[in-house]
Amino acid sequence: MDKSHYIIRGGVEGRERLRILSRLMRPTSLDLLQRAGIRPGMACLEVGCGGGDLAFDLARMVSPGGRVVATEIDEIKLDIARREAEAQQISNIEFKLADVTQDELEQEFDLVHARFVLTHLPTPEHALTRMRRALRPGGIVAVEDIDFRGYFCHPDCGAVRRYVDLYTQTVRRRGGDPNIGPRLPALLSGAGFEAVQMNVVQQAGTSGEVKLITPITMENIAEAVVAEGFASQAEIDEIVAELYAFARNPSSVLSMPRFVEAWGRRPTA
Ligand SMILES: C[S@@+](CC[C@H](N)C(=O)[O-])C[C@H]1O[C@@H](n2cnc3c(N)ncnc32)[C@H](O)[C@@H]1O
Numbered sequence: 484m485d486k487s488h489y490i491i492r493g494g495v496e497g498r499e500r501l502r503i504l505s506r507l508m509r510p511t512s513l514d515l516l517q518r519a520g521i522r523p524g525m526a527c528l529e530v531g532c533g534g535g536d537l538a539f540d541l542a543r544m545v546s547p548g549g550r551v552v553a554t555e556i557d558e559i560k561l562d563i564a565r566r567e568a569e570a571q572q573i574s575n576i577e578f579k580l581a582d583v584t585q586d587e588l589e590q591e592f593d594l595v596h597a598r599f600v601l602t603h604l605p606t607p608e609h610a611l612t613r614m615r616r617a618l619r620p621g622g623i624v625a626v627e628d629i630d631f632r633g634y635f636c637h638p639d640c641g642a643v644r645r646y647v648d649l650y651t652q653t654v655r656r657r658g659g660d661p662n663i664g665p666r667l668p669a670l671l672s673g674a675g676f677e678a679v680q681m682n683v684v685q686q687a688g689t690s691g692e693v694k695l696i697t698p699i700t701m702e703n704i705a706e707a708v709v710a711e712g713f714a715s716q717a718e719i720d721e722i723v724a725e726l727y728a729f730a731r732n733p734s735s736v737l738s739m740p741r742f743v744e745a746w747g748r749r750p751t752a
Pocket of ligand 1: 489491493501504505530531532533534536537554555556557560581582583584597598599600603604
């Protein structure tokens with residue numbers, strides 16, 4: 484399966500980063516799913532599920548009677564997710580190796596969700612068309628994605644500016660859009676969804692994981708940044724050290740990217 488468009492380290496280390504990201508995102512993602520209309524009994528598709536944290540929540544939200552299919556292109560993350568689902572005794576979930584840009588899922592779902600996946604795809608419109616086809620008429624789509632232009636910090640920090648610059652350039656070079664967030668409503672409408680709505684989420688803080696996710700992400704994109712020739716490993720090591728120092732300083736403020744949520748329905752007719 485082709486993973487060359489994806490700039491963030493996969494496998495076990497990538498899964499550990501996603502665990503932190505999922506803890507940060509959990510409250511707003513669950514709110515989004517409630518607002519979009521998730522209910523017990525539904526069949527849900529989680530696209531690009533990563534380590535499966537949100538898929539586990541989905542499986543609990545649709546119980547009793549509902550089920551979740553969670554897809555991913557990274558087999559190592561899928562294996563970890565299967566083991567964790569078993570350990571958490573979640574039985575109404577199935578993890579599948581599938582690329583949203585290529586593989587059709589021959590099933591009808593009530594709800595399809597994707598978080599931080601469309602940003603990495605050269606043609607997110609094609610993925611959304613596949614997601615629409617995977618829904619029954621009247622089924623719900625909910626997506627969440629980033630706008631890297633929303634990053635901010637106080638006081639000004641050169642390492643944060645350089646990180647935003649390197650992340651942005653590298654995602655673009657691999658064909659993605661690091662600022663896809665505000666495009667989501669139009670992308671959903673263009674893919675044939677109706678009753679499209681949106682919401683903006685911005686997280687920032689003075690301590691904890693909301694700040695640490697920035698140096699952790701810099702470490703996890705280093706390989707792609709170096710491979711694309713945007714920085715040397717030596718420069719990245721310096722940026723990572725500065726970002727950790729900035730994140731651990733209780734008098735500094737550091738945000739995450741701006742997040743845009745969008746949701747809608749597949750038309751009934
Ligand atoms: C930033 S991670 C987000 C993971 C998870 N959705 C979350 O929010 O915790 C993006 C995930 O999408 C997966 N991915 C990338 N391209 C994909 C594709 N074409 N089809 C399915 N999954 C893909 C990556 O392997 C990665 O695990």
